[in-house]
Amino acid sequence: MELDQQLVVNALKSEREYTDLPYSLHIFDSLSSTNQTAWDLLNQGAKPGCVVIATQQTAGRGQWGRQWVSPSGGLYLSVGISPKLIAADAYQLTLASAWGIAAQLRKCGVSVGIKWPNDLVLDGRKLGGILTETKVHKEQITQAVIGVGINWSNPVPQTGINLELWQKFQNLRPISCLEMLTSTVLLGIESGLECLSNEGIGILLSRYLDLLTNMGDQVYVNNLLGTVVGVTPQGNLRLRMAAYDTQELITPEISVEPGTISLGYCKSSV
Numbered sequence: 435m436e437l438d439q440q441l442v443v444n445a446l447k448s449e450r451e452y453t454d455l456p457y458s459l460h461i462f463d464s465l466s467s468t469n470q471t472a473w474d475l476l477n478q479g480a481k482p483g484c485v486v487i488a489t490q491q492t493a494g495r496g497q498w499g500r501q502w503v504s505p506s507g508g509l510y511l512s513v514g515i516s517p518k519l520i521a522a523d524a525y526q527l528t529l530a531s532a533w534g535i536a537a538q539l540r541k542c543g544v545s546v547g548i549k550w551p552n553d554l555v556l557d558g559r560k561l562g563g564i565l566t567e568t569k570v571h572k573e574q575i576t577q578a579v580i581g582v583g584i585n586w587s588n589p590v591p592q593t594g595i596n597l598e599l600w601q602k603f604q605n606l607r608p609i610s611c612l613e614m615l616t617s618t619v620l621l622g623i624e625s626g627l628e629c630l631s632n633e634g635i636g637i638l639l640s641r642y643l644d645l646l647t648n649m650g651d652q653v654y655v656n657n658l659l660g661t662v663v664g665v666t667p668q669g670n671l672r673l674r675m676a677a678y679d680t681q682e683l684i685t686p687e688i689s690v691e692p693g694t695i696s697l698g699y700c701k702s703s704v
Contacts (some may be wrong), residue, residue, distance in 0.1 A: 511616065512580065582619055
């Protein structure tokens with residue numbers, strides 16, 4: 435499957451107030467990793483806004499060192515940026531990107547939600563995910579690469595869903611082609627980062643929580659039951675814990691870092 439660069443550019447320009455694009459597009463049929471290629475370009479002097487796109491990855495990277503299985507037919511995209519953030523707030527880039535992409539897809543009629551911390555979900559199954567990597571100097575982020583994988587027409591596991599098939603079952607086609615999906619994702623990342631920069635983490639977080647599918651879910655931490663009540667500005671999951679003492683029920687709140695617990699997916703035979 436090949437991407438038509440001119441169709442991507444035309445779609446981006448049609449949705450933007452200004453026709454000058456803040457991106458330099460680098461499109462490939464197959465790469466080992468779009469994130470790695472983006473880092474290579476940045477190291478070679480590419481300016482922030484360089485975008486690497488492929489429809490297949492042979493060594494895709496997921497969260498916490500996991501492999502991201504990236505068969506042909508998906509959208510795998512990475513954007514190199516230079517954010518003005520301290521290292522401790524790095525996860526805000528993931529929150530911003532997740533909200534921005536989900537919100538942009540919802541504008542197109544695709545009812546996407548967010549599963550903490552970095553997954554995009556559709557009908558309870560995984561549509562895509564985000565991996566943000568950073569370089570830090572003196573506790574400041576100097577460069578970052580935001581990587582996104584979205585299932586378009588590629589095969590998916592039972593816990594996944596691809597957008598082309600979902601649209602067929604819904605008898606809808608709000609996203610007509612892979613080029614339009616690419617444009618939608620890029621515009622989503624841009625709008626998310628703009629919200630973070632211009633409105634601040636408070637506004638962004640409230641919008642992220644509006645689309646979070648885990649609110650009210652119950653999860654066990656160290657054999658204690660907790661209820662999801664929110665997310666911290668650093669991306670940690672806020673849980674209200676139910677615990678008994680000899681006198682009364684107390685409900686202390688804790689937060690857990692991404693990667694320490696899994697909220698899981700239900701498998702589907704659809």
